[in-house]
Amino acid sequence: MKSSVITFPGSNCDRDMDVALKKFGFKNKMVWHDDSELPKSDLVVLPGGFSYGDYLRCGSMASKSKIMQSVINFANSGGMVMGICNGFQILVETGLVPGVLLRNKYLEFICKNVFVKINDKQNRYFKNVNNEVLELHIAHNEGNYFCTKDQLKEIEDNNQIAINYCDESGKIDDKFNPNGSIKNIAGILNKEKNVLGMMPHPERMIDISLSGEDGSLFFKNLINNLK
């Protein structure tokens, strides 16, 4: 399986994603934002970080970089595109997934482990994951997912919510919502379910010495689903 990780100026989880993808068997290439052509890929990842310093709206500058036209074309032709954290923010700016990401409800950066419940197992990202609940890690300042009522209805009707913040047992409640996201949404898919944007970082939980191992489950499963 071939993957590509895009490096924008200010990306800072690009190396971590490279390490994770390679660990679970992907042949990964790093792609510079100013290139125009995407290498042949089975998966394209927009990594976390602070692209362009997040000085404008998070992700908005990066969404206009040269490589993004190829990424958008790739997604529109059914290619798998995954945006993590800042990558998710870039995805909403391109319109590939609906909604926006606002500043965290308590106006503070949050770095901690969270539990997420897998809402949809039909898509190729979470299909065949045995667990209902994963323990993943978040580290962000703008992860407060928001969309209009109409959008929300559409998202729910199409089963586009990928994961929701919850407790260890899978209970979804405002108490377990770290950032104020509408409906505890932690990750969302496009209609066709080939594009995934999510705030949690699976690449930070890929061995027992780190914050946990549920990221390993995610990647092992992902490469199998793509085969």
Place this chain on the structure above:
Amino acid sequence: MIVNEQVAIDHGLNKDEYAQICKLLKRTPNITELGIFSAMWNEHCSYKSSRLHLKKLPTKGKQVIQGPGENAGIIDIGDNDAIVFKIESHNHPSFIEPYQGAATGVGGIMRDVFTMGARPIANLNSIHFGSPQHKKTKNLLRGVVHGIGGYGNCMGVPTIAGQTNFDSSYNGNILVNAMTLGLVKKDKIFYSKAAGVNKPVIYVGSKTGRDGIHGASMASASFDEKIEEKKPTVQVGDPFTEKLLLEACLELMAGDSIIAIQDMGAAGLTSSSIEMASKGNLGIEINLNKVPCRESKMSPYEIMLSESQERMLIVLENGKEEHAKKIFDKWNLDFAVIGKTTNSKKIELFFDKKQVANIPIKILVENSPMYDRKWKKAKLPKKNKIKKENLKNLKIIEVLKKILSNPNVCSKEWIWKQYDHTVMGDTIQKPGGDSGVVRVHGSNKAVAASVDSSAVYCWAHPLTGGKQVVCESFRNLISVGAKPIAITNCLNFGSPENEENMGEFVECVQGIGEAAEYLKFPVVSGNVSFYNQTKEVGIKPTPSIGGVGLLKDYTKMITMNFKELDNIVLVIGKTVGHIDQSLFARNILDEKNGPPPEINLFNEKNNGETLLKLIDTGYIKSAHDVSIGGIITAVAKMCIKGNKGINLIKPKYLINEIEYFFSEDQGRYIVEVDKKNLKKVTEILNKNAVHFDELGTINEDKLFIDEKSKITIDELKSSNTTWLDNYMSN
């Protein structure tokens, strides 16, 4: 502008220093030259009050590659890997403008590390605030934490440990000390020493603006009521540009184009250019019209003294300009050839085709003033006689709850959850433990780091306090299973012109030196911050020690949370019941006098090294050093972290129970051992003549002394975790 004595005084120089400048130059300096002298000769850059004493610190060791005098210190961790690290203060700017002050403190220290070719792999910080009741404290704390996070998070470098303290002596002068560790290949280290004549001098990074002019002079003076007027001297940080600068510099460093490189920190272009030339015994010529400026019509004086952030000065090999420019263009950073090295041994500046400064470098550096300031030796305070009846009515559990919720003991999660501590995917011990630990990427090794200070002990007796901080750093590294290697120090004091403050400095440094020497824990880098005072009132003497240690096998790392039911808990090290200057004495008995606990360096080393041996055998399941709050506070924290309880055994010796549990005797650790290994462990302890007591057995959910003295771990947890959250949300 005509330069005279008054102008010099306005620049922070004194009459004698001004006379000396005129004598050395054999003429009156012009305003640009005076600015350069004031920048090079202020306390912050010249160490004029501290140099004499800093010389006495032990700085050498088997693993030391680079000691003080460069951008940062460097230690060898084997396999061609080296760790570059340093701590630095940004106290004055952080009090004036907490967000930017703290942010640029973090940015500055990271630049010091990657200037040497190292990729930053961990950040730490030590921050001190005034009393929680003081009207400024809350906003300063919030601003500083946001600033540290804002910069470090954006850079993608994990913040893995730190320390936060509150004490009314910081009401008018907070402390923000930032530390960075970087990883470099031993054969790819870069230094600031220029070499060769006619080599191009390159400016890269952000443009130069009017921010931070005279920042270093501001940091060399006390505060008064006009402090608000100093806001323009605070630099403004741009972590995004620094991230680009980091990647661009590392890309250029991968080749062989660079002869020397130096970041523009305090005193900006002035100190960086002079330092590179001085170390290479060369001259330097700069055309100031070539310096990329953010604002129009900047004068030579402003360009030379600006402390705009995210800038670097590089001396390149001839003919490498195009190659280097390509890299900086790729990262969208300014790049300009602004001058060349010369053999004149002078700094020569040109602006609009006219020479605007011409100073022999030797007189700026070697002739800079050095003072043997007067200082007063501190007497060891007399021990307090604590009346037993004062202790009689105290209930251990109630006291413990109070101590756990004390601002200086309580959980600081509100702070560190705002710092990205997991980016880079190698953080194996996050904040809240004894040390932060990161793996050396792609290897079995890990590096542990901790930052500590004990202002109360240093205030009570500077010599003992100085030793204690080094020992505490040593213990914090050992508690996670790391072998201590070297330290960096940030020496925060009041005015050196005050004999008592100067005495505190001299004796703390002496204490640090003695402990560092004995423990083979040399000082490889550091920074001095004087004038932490408002009007006549100085802070408590606060040397911060950043310690770094190595784990050869990261799977042997130890954490402090209790692991398993029925395991046995021991306290290693002797408890004699020293109560003076303990948190218990100061906060429960309201007794602020008396000496700090004594330091026995032999026991310190022996206890620590023996514990390291035990950890290596695998017999130790958890460990934590005993510090403020004594044995019971340490044990309670291990219970809270592990979500387990303990049945404590009453002490067998004759000292009072309260003294046993709350005293702050030094050189002690709490460890957890599996029952079946207990005999082997005690044998090793006995063989090494290490004193230990059996403290108790781990149970499910209660801290239990007897039927009258017990508490659930949930209750302890809530005492420990609620104070800061509540304080910040009210």
